[in-house]
Amino acid sequence: MKPLQLPLIVSSLKQIAKSIAFMAIFIALIEPVMAHGTVIWPKSRIKYCHENPTGNHCRPCGESVYSWRSILQPHTDYGKHRNYVPDGQLASGGNPEKYGCLDALISWPTQQDWKTTRVNYGDIFVKWHNTAPHRTEYYKVYITPLDWDPSKPLKWDDLIEIGHKGKGPAEDYTVIKATIPDSYIGKRAVIFSVWQREFTHSHEAFYSVSDIKVVRSGGGTSAENPGDSTGGGDGDGDGDGDGDGTGCDKAKAWAAEATYLKGDQVTYQNNLFQAKWWTKGHNPMENSGPWQVWEKLKACPKTSGGSTASFELLSNQPNPFTNQSQIRFKVSASKEKLSLTISTLSNQLVKRLFVRKVFQTGTHTEVIKSVGLKPGVYLCVLKGESGDVQRRKILIK
Incomplete structure (x- = not known):
């Protein structure tokens, strides 16, 4: 080798090393963009498998369990989920080649059951962690029926809607208020969640399955599942304030088409609410709580209030x-x-x-x-x- 060639070789090796380092940084930067989200409470099957990759149910998915935020369909044609996610493939989001282990059936009760999260009946708060946030068309939360048989494939017709949240901004964490009837106490069930991106940006949708055991009390933390709500509906005021008319008289009635910012106050069904952040189309009575967009301040006098209906x-x-x-x-x-x-x-x-x-x-x-x-x-x-x-x-x- 000629003496002059050695510096050229060293220089070339340095360039290659820089290129490899650049590609590593590039991949690290784009990976979060390619990732999206899943339900972290009640913990989804894919989140469980990410934490327990060698478990009996999770092992068949191999390396896919590390892509825990990517159970999705890139195009749903305005939310026609059934056309892209067939019956029996709901847990895998219609991607059985990657996430087929999540569709695995169980013969209940056995030692091979999916691990469940204990959840109180009544109002619960399903929490998504979105590592790549997107503007939202809607979130929907479903539960399996009382006679659900976990040894049979999960089908769309098995699902009952128990929670819904409409259009919203991109956010790292989103909580959807849902309600489980008290008839589910003592039963095992599946919570199925759908996150549909805003149609004007993308028709991409994400799917999540969580296994739960419904209990009378003791499921989840106070922020995730506060108390044992009787599930009595949205109510007309709970007596948490006598309503002297000051705030209620100044606030406007809530309107579905209006946009509200943090701190804005509205009246609705004889109650005064305050927005915690940007919101539009979120009914205050159905979207108030520890993790919800509206904070209920107090009940209003019957003579003032948010409804002008006859x-x-x-x-x-x-x-x-x-x-x-x-x-x-x-x-x-x-x-x-x-x-x-x-x-x-x-x-x-x-x-x-x-x-x-x-x-x-x-x-x-x-x-x-x-x-x-x-x-x-x-x-x-x-x-x-x-x-x-x-x-x-x-x-x-």
């Missing part, structure tokens, strides 16, 4: 119910034409009870029968001809 949903008893429930509402205008329907938490129509029925001034009672409704959480929706709407959660055992 009718008001008062109560539904009993709730939860098995066969039927009585819905009570008050009408303050004569010959009011109202429609009453049952919908999912994401406002998909399930049943029409009456349409444009005429009511006189006073308090009225209607009976809702649960025929044809699976056990779960629904919305009772009372709507007037003017477009005013009142909603109340109902629980079917």
Whole structure:
């Protein structure tokens, strides 16, 4: 070798080393962008496998368990999830070649069951950790029915919607309030969660399956699952303030189409709420809590308040119910034409009870029968001809 060649070789080796280092940095930078998120409470199967890669259920997935944030479909055609995630592949998000171990069936009870998270019945807060946040079209939370058989493939028709959160900004952590009826106490179930990106940016969607055991108390921390809510619906005020009228009189009524910033106050169903961060379209009564966008400040006097509608949903008893429930509402205008329907938490129509029925001034009672409704959480929706709407959660055992 000629003496002059040695410096050239050394220089070339240095360039190669720099290139390798650059590529390593480049890969490290783009990896978080390629990653997205999963449910961390109740802990998802993929999150469990990431922490326990050699477990009996997790081992068949091999290195895929380290891509715990990437159970997704890149295109859903406006949320047509069934077309891209077949029955039996819900846990893998329609990617059985990578995440097929998550679709594994169990024969309950055996020692090979998926590890469960103990969850209180009533209101729970499902928490996503999104390492690459995106603007959101919606989140949906489902639960398997009471007669769910974990030894059979999980199907879309098995799922009952128990939580929903609409459009929102990109955020590292997102919490969705859901409700589990008390009829699930003592039972094993699956929580299935969908995160759909905002359609104007992408039709990408993410999927997560969590195994739970529903208990009467003692599941989760106070921030994740506070107390043992009876699941009595969204209510009309809980007496946590006598409402002197000062804040309530100054605040405007909440509007679904309006955008609110941190600190903005609104009234809704005779209660005063304050926004914790940017929000639009999030019903204050259904999105208030430790991890939710709205903070409930106090109850307002009946003379002030957030609704100018000439009718008001008062109560539904009993709730939860098995066969039927009585819905009570008050009408303050004569010959009011109202429609009453049952919908999912994401406002998909399930049943029409009456349409444009005429009511006189006073308090009225209607009976809702649960025929044809699976056990779960629904919305009772009372709507007037003017477009005013009142909603109340109902629980079917």
